[in-house]
Amino acid sequence: MQTPCRCPRSAPSRPRVRQAGTPMGVTPGSKLHRLDRTGRTREQTMARLSLLVVAGLLAAWASSWTLGPAPLLASASAAVAVGDVSADAAVGAAAPWQGLPLLSWRGRVLDAEGAPLPSAQAWLIPNGRTLQRLGYFPRPYAQFIGLGSDPPHRLDYAPLERMPHAVSDADGRFVLEAPRLPMRSMGGTFAFGLPDPVLVITAPGHGAAIRRIEPWREGCLDLGSVSLREQGVCVGEVLDASGMPLAGAVVRAEYGVGYPQRASEGISSRDVFDNLRAVLPELHEVTTDAQGRFRIEGLFPATYTLGALAPGHVRARVAWVEVAEGALASGVVFRLEPAAPVAGRVLDAAGAPVADLEVLATTRTQVHAGQGCVITPITDEHDGIPIEVLQVDRWDAVVTRTDADGAFRLGATPPGALSLYAHGPGWEVARVRGVTAAEQPIELVIQPAARLELKLRSQGSEPQLLDPWILARRITGTGDNVPLQVLPGQGPGEFVVVGVGPLGTELLLHAPGHASQQAIVTAEQAAQSGPALLELARAWPLQAVVLDQAGLPRAGVVVSLSAHGVRSDGSMSLFSRLRSVSGERGRVTFADIPASVYRLNVERLGSWLLVGESVVVDMPSGQPLSGVELVVEDTGSIEVTALYPDGRPAEDCVVAVLEPGVWRSGLLKRELKLASRGWNFSRDDGTARITRLPAGEYDVSVDYEAPVRVSVTAGESSEITLRVDR
CATH class of the missing domain: 2.60.40.10 (Immunoglobulins)
Structure with missing residues (x-):
């Protein structure tokens, strides 16, 4: 466990802006007014690399529960009306995207047999920075090693109805026009959310799928074909504590757990890992009928946890629901216990009501910060309340919003002592602990968020920057710094960072044609009058x-x-x-x-x-x-088919390709992997593919048995069938 960072709350004797050591390619000639270049920032520990377990990834991807259609991404500013961009829409007609660079993505939707799927729906969720520019405030996304090709560990959710949209034609083809702003990380973390756009595809009678669009490509992109599998369907009923049906209850496929129990042939673990991120409320959330019955369609074959919620009742879950391809999963029954409500108001310091704030209640107290295997205990020395809100497990939280009078009502709170939070753009987080449903109405007093004014200019002959942008995070003293809202200022190159905290603010500065730069601004610097002036060196x-x-x-x-x-x-x-x-x-x-x-x-x-x-x-x-x-x-490849003596496919066998003469009897598993040019596990059908092999002779071993010599030709695939004796 990491030792907590000790960040003093008292200000240094001399107010300063402290530049972080050397991240983000700060060139020696870069100037930063009111900067001290002597120290390294404590927050460089955010560049730590660690492995994430699947459960941790799923938890990070959690979305919120509401009884209404509230957005799951808090708006960073006033509501932005974002219309669809269909296949035949002119680029100039896409008013919400005007001023942003547009890319065109083309693709084709097929079924599992390779036949085109007409009338398939395709949405493109832009990357996190683009969503932020359009008025959303995505949660951060961190990249880690050890997971192979990087799937979307979290899908930064924005309402699909407001995302670029297209419908496939009779040949299954579609075209999407959508914006994409470039993103760079701050210490290994994308504070604006997912760095790459994500394609969401559905079709009647098929399971929803997603595809992550890699960031290095430009221009008109051919995504190739996307194959959809036949859907799984889940049916059941929702009852109250007495066994009577509950009409109007909301039932959602919350998330997939683990991999399918070999229910369908030919489904790889990677397919499951990717497509479970396509479990979205708009696609997999339904309401019970008058008899309390529900039916969820469009599920990718896997194992799911389902949740049910009804007004005046405690949320309930049913786990390990196995949904097979083309099959009906039935017999799911929820029994919801009655819940006592928690109500109150949110007021500002003058006693005036504050509307449209998110209020959430949870029985769990966040005591650690960090991601994956690297965590830090939250102590009084840390700026901990923003972390608590950021890391609330929204599968277990009850969420609502304040009305015009600042009033809120949480009608499905679980039993026990609750932690109550109220927060929103432009406001500090207000928190009350130890709340129970039996108490009188709760009053939360919320304070305006502190602001930091900034002005960016170039060191070149033309001081005005073209399309500069800033990424900001609130320093908490732990491994988790909280992303902040950045608003445009009054003049060119001016910005306002909202929500700066007592331990300072971490900034990442970008502008085309210039070196990205990272800096730390103390709370005292943020309190000074006038904007802080920062200059970026040319790149x-x-x-x-x-x-x-x-x-x-x-x-x-x-x-x-x-x-x-x-x-x-x-x-x-x-x-x-x-x-x-x-x-x-x-x-x-x-x-x-x-x-x-x-x-x-x-x-x-x-x-x-x-x-x-x-x-x-x-x-x-x-x-x-x-x-x-x-x-x-x-290079070439080798396609291996492993069979048992009776001809059945041999699955989960270690297939290794070695240089001639390397294999020997008794070679250990670790030694085999280290010595091989490539290795893989055989799939359900007994096949395994080893790619990127230079032309030449290789020995192929299955399950550590004596190898067989195979020739590889550049640009071709060599096929071989081997018997496994076990």
């Missing part, structure tokens, strides 16, 4: 070319750029890995790269493999870098 493009071994340019190769060590002058870039795809002439361009040392590599997303080690380059200060060559070679 330049880094260009490379991808060539094959014959010297010919290669298109469609995904190249990554990441920080590599420290330059001689001490500068270092800590922005998250960037990706780009080579064009027709093999060219790859990364824009706005500050001076630092970088590593270029070829991603494991295609058949091309970098020849030799990754290429390390030193980006100079004050000029672009070009002429970097990446030499790649085409």
Whole structure:
């Protein structure tokens, strides 16, 4: 367990803005007025990498429960009317997107047999920064290693009816026009939410699916085909404590737990892990009829937890509901116990009511901060109340909003002592603990949130920045800093950060053509009159070319750029890995790269493999870098089918590909994996595929048995069937 950070609440004797060590590629020439360059920020511990367990990921993805159609993303400003952008809509007609860069995504929806699905619905949920620009306030998303290709661990929910939308034609094809603003991380965390857009697809009689749209691609994107499986259906009833049916109860498929119990052939664990994120209230939430019966359709085959809620009753759940493909899961019965309400009002310091605030009640007290396996106990030295609200498990919380008189009523509170929170944009969190349903109306007094005024300008000859933006987080003294609302100021390059706390504010500053910069602003600095002035240094493009071994340019190769060590002058870039795809002439361009040392590599997303080690380059200060060559070679693959002696598919067998002469009898599992060129587990049908193998001879071993020699040709797949004796 991590030792808690000890952040003093008292101000230093000299008010200052303290720049964080070296993150985000701060160049030596960057200027930041009222900055002290001597120390490193405590909050760089946010760059810790750890593994997340599946349960932790699911918990992070939790969405809120309401009895009404309240949005699950709190609005960061006044309501934004966002209309649909259908396949035949003109770009200019999409008023909500005007002023934002638009991309076009094309795709095709098929069934499991490969037949086109007409009238399929497709929505695109933009990345977190785009949602924030449109008036939403997504919750943060952190990237971690050890999970293979990164699926959407959380789906930053926004109402689908307000997202770009298209309907597939008779051939199953659709086109979506939608905005995408670039995102970069702050210490490994995307405080604006999910960094990539997410495609949500449904069709009558089929389970909902999602696809994450990778961030390095540009222009008109061909998403290829998306296959939908036949839906699973769940039916049941909701009863009260006496056994009478409850009409009008809300039943939701809350989340999927674990992987399917081999209920359907050909469903991979990755498919389940991805598509369970398509469990959304608008798609999988229903209301019971007069007999208390419900029917939830459009479920991807997996194991689910269902929840039911009715006015005046305590929420109930039924776990481990197995939903198979093309099957009906029945017999689910909820019995809801009566609940006593909790009511009250939220007032400001002058006694005036405050409307449209979120009020939530929970029986659980948040005592730790952090994500995954790295946590910090919350103590009195921390700014803990914002963390409590951020990390409330909304599957267990009861949520409502205040009306025009500041009044609220929570009608389904669970028994026991409650922690009650009221919060909203522009206000500090108000909290009352130890509330019970039997008490008199509760009065919560809420204070306006403190604000920080900022002004950004360029160090270049033209001081005005083009489309600058700021990411801000409230320092809490723990591993969890809370994302803050950033509003435009009155003049060019001016911003207002809302909700700054007593321990300071962490800022990430961006502008096209300039080096991203990170800084810490103390509470005393935020309290000074007038905006704090910050200047960004210029940055330049880094260009490379991808060539094959014959010297010919290669298109469609995904190249990554990441920080590599420290330059001689001490500068270092800590922005998250960037990706780009080579064009027709093999060219790859990364824009706005500050001076630092970088590593270029070829991603494991295609058949091309970098020849030799990754290429390390030193980006100079004050000029672009070009002429970097990446030499790649085409690779092949091996498709292995493992069978038992009686001809049945052998599933979950270790399939390893080794260099000739490496295998020996008694090789341990760990040794086999370390020595292999590639390995995998056989699927339900006994097949396993090992990719990205350079041309040559290899030994293939199944379940640690004596290998068989196989030849691999570049650009081709070699197939082999092996028997397993066990």
